[in-house]
Amino acid sequence: MRQSAGQRLRSAVEAERPLQVAGAINAYAAMMAEQVGFRALYVSGAGVANASFGLPDLGITSLNDCVEDVRRLSSVTELPILVDADTGFGSAFQIARTVQQMERAGAAGIHIEDQVAAKRCGHRPNKAIVSQAEMTDRIRAAADARADSQFVIMARTDALAVEGIDRAIERARACVEAGADMIFPEAVTRLEDYKAFAEAVQVPVLANITEFGLTPLFTTEQLASAGVGLALYPLSAFRAMSAAALLVYKAIREEGTQQSVIDRMQTRSELYAFLHYLDYEQRLDRLFGIEKGVD
Numbered sequence: 050m051r052q053s054a055g056q057r058l059r060s061a062v063e064a065e066r067p068l069q070v071a072g073a074i075n076a077y078a079a080m081m082a083e084q085v086g087f088r089a090l091y092v093s094g095a096g097v098a099n100a101s102f103g104l105p106d107l108g109i110t111s112l113n114d115c116v117e118d119v120r121r122l123s124s125v126t127e128l129p130i131l132v133d134a135d136t137g138f139g140s141a142f143q144i145a146r147t148v149q150q151m152e153r154a155g156a157a158g159i160h161i162e163d164q165v166a167a168k169r170c171g172h173r174p175n176k177a178i179v180s181q182a183e184m185t186d187r188i189r190a191a192a193d194a195r196a197d198s199q200f201v202i203m204a205r206t207d208a209l210a211v212e213g214i215d216r217a218i219e220r221a222r223a224c225v226e227a228g229a230d231m232i233f234p235e236a237v238t239r240l241e242d243y244k245a246f247a248e249a250v251q252v253p254v255l256a257n258i259t260e261f262g263l264t265p266l267f268t269t270e271q272l273a274s275a276g277v278g279l280a281l282y283p284l285s286a287f288r289a290m291s292a293a294a295l296l297v298y299k300a301i302r303e304e305g306t307q308q309s310v311i312d313r314m315q316t317r318s319e320l321y322a323f324l325h326y327l328d329y330e331q332r333l334d335r336l337f338g339i340e341k342g343v344d
């Protein structure tokens with residue numbers, strides 16, 4: 050029997066340490082990431098807000114906004130998809146609904162964080178977090194709502210920046226007791242802190258290797274030595290795509306031609322290869338009996 054998405058994520062974490070999880074802001078990006086060998090994908094909350102809606106990552110987008118992006122990815126890939134569910138999109142019953150909708154949309158797991166609903170990016174100042182009791186309630190509600198017991202509930206804590214390492218670790222442990230399968234300590238600055246989390250919680254720990262934030266760009270080797278289970282690159286490709294797009298827009302506008310930036314572009318045949326375009330065409334020909342040169 051085909052493994053569930055949750056099982057596939059758990060197996061991937063076992064198979065690759067740390068499991069590199071690639072952020073994909075759309076279905077086509079997911080296909081490229083899969084075809085270069087990633088074994089897991091990520092739907093970033095910031096990605097949904099910034100790329101799909103042109104909004105800042107400040108808790109403005111909804112469950113439906115996010116679920117739609119998840120559906121698009123799960124339609125084109127068998128890779129397990131970890132989803133950023135921000136603060137869970139509400140209180141207990143809404144969190145339960147978040148879990149159910151994400152499962153149905155094909156997600157393998159979600160992370161829920163302990164920031165207040167008016168959340169911020171984890172690498173920005175002035176974050177505020179809910180009490181430990183409220184956070185463990187979120188996790189309990191999420192774990193209880195799963196249809197598939199293998200669906201991954203990951204607890205993200207933003208407590209390190211707010212309350213320091215000891216309280217953050219205590220929170221992470223409390224989340225595991227409440228049913229969290231994995232832990233995402235946000236905005237970690239030192240390898241030894243990852244190690245401390247990993248040793249304390251004894252479940253896979255995720256390192257968010259997002260650029261231009263508080264976490265140094267640790268290598269997978271460094272992360273492995275600190276006992277990290279998953280290495281996340283939430284927006285790396287999006288940042289590069291955005292820079293490339295800007296360059297191209299400017300060149301066309303300023304130079305009246307795209308000639309100077311053509312070698313920055315993916316070619317039509319490269320695009321078609323990732324999309325399996327020719328397979329579609331062949332299927333069409335087979336279905337409708339169209340042969341070359343025959344009307």
Ligand SMILES: C[C@](O)(C(=O)O)[C@H](CC(=O)O)C(=O)O
Nearest residue numbers: 093094095170171172259283
């Ligand atoms: C991981 C994250 O939650 C995301 O939404 O992708 C962001 C990433 C970022 O803003 O760089 C976060 O770390 O808060």
Ligand SMILES: [Mg+2]
Nearest residue numbers: 093094095133
């Ligand atoms: Mg986020």
